[in-house]
Amino acid sequence: MDDILTAGQSGDAGTRVFSLCFVCVFLVVLIFSMDMAIPLGVAMGVPYLVAVLIALKSPGKKLTVIITVICSLLTIGAFLYKPAVAEMWKAVFNRAIALFSIWVTAILGLQKKNIEEKQDAALRQREKALEEVRILSGLLPICSSCKKIRDDKGYWTQIEFYIKEHSEADFTHGICPECTKELYPEFYEKKYGSGKGSEI
Template sequence: MAHPDFINENIFGTTHETRVSVYLTCGFVAMAVLLVDFMTPLGVASGVPYVAVVLLSLKSPEKRFTLLVASICTLLVGVGYLGSPPSDIPMYQVFANRSMAILVIWVTAILTLIQRNKVLELHQERLKRIQSIKEVEIREEKLKVLKATMRTEQDITGNFLNNLHCFKFEIETNKTLSPESVKKLDALIQDTSLRIDKLGSMDEVREKRMAGDMMGIDYEHSAKDADTVSRKY
């Protein structure tokens, strides 16, 4: 089983690598869009491709990074305006195109963040539902094992009490137990005690079908497995 510290280091390393990869990708795409904007005459909505940078930023686990990217892209839209070659298009159209690009950038950022939050909420609910199902299954399995253990315990003690009736009948008839019966009683007590010890010292629970089509614990089989393992070592 992996050590918790080792798992945490792997998770941290993977998250760090993801962040660096997203940062580099967003930076590269943003610079590419800015260069295209510098080569495109004013009036063309060259700032709209920055939406791709905003969408790429969603791969980062940090929500603030998307807002930061949207802010930087907004700034780059203004930088692109200053560095783009002039054109014959009226300035109001140029400002309208740039404003439209900024609006698209922020609408995309806000809507994607809202959708991201909803997806995270659904994921958390799904995890809680799975956890609840697992807890129910564990409780049902524990109850099943408990019932099987109680049935096995009842079977062991029931056999013991049934055999005691024979000794009771002998005592009532002869007012005492013969030496042979005493030996049988001692053997019965030892056997019952041994069975209870086996039932209580199992390392693995295996079920078996008992009388009355009920499920019990196969403590004899588990005891044999334990003896086999102990002999190997």
């Protein structure tokens, strides 16, 4: 079932990318046609920003880069193809502004997309970590004599078993100096001497 959903989602993504490609190409051709019909002094390179902004909606970065390069080449190509005008510096300035706008839009859009992808990845990683963490919380009923804990079903279990079952903790056993002195006095004497100053 999951494979079918994944295949359906990848098919939807492919259709979306194809649709975005089609719209971008249509806009680029339309803008280029208008640019060729209008005199050189008009800043006709700026409308290419619309195609770049639409390309930024695609899932990857490839379409945006391709459309940005094509728009830049067409902006320069139209400038070189058209006959010169009286105030050529205005035409050069307009084309430079158009190129600057196209590339700034693409770069800032790709940076924003990169930041959003990193945020999404961090959020997914955080959610995964939260799923893996099991934390004991609340009040635990514990016997004041034997230190067993009563679970949700009313059964009394050893504290080690309860904690192991309800958290990621594991236990290893040892014996503290006080219990060693009480339970194994001869071992305590060997290890700690007379006992003066060696207690915790």
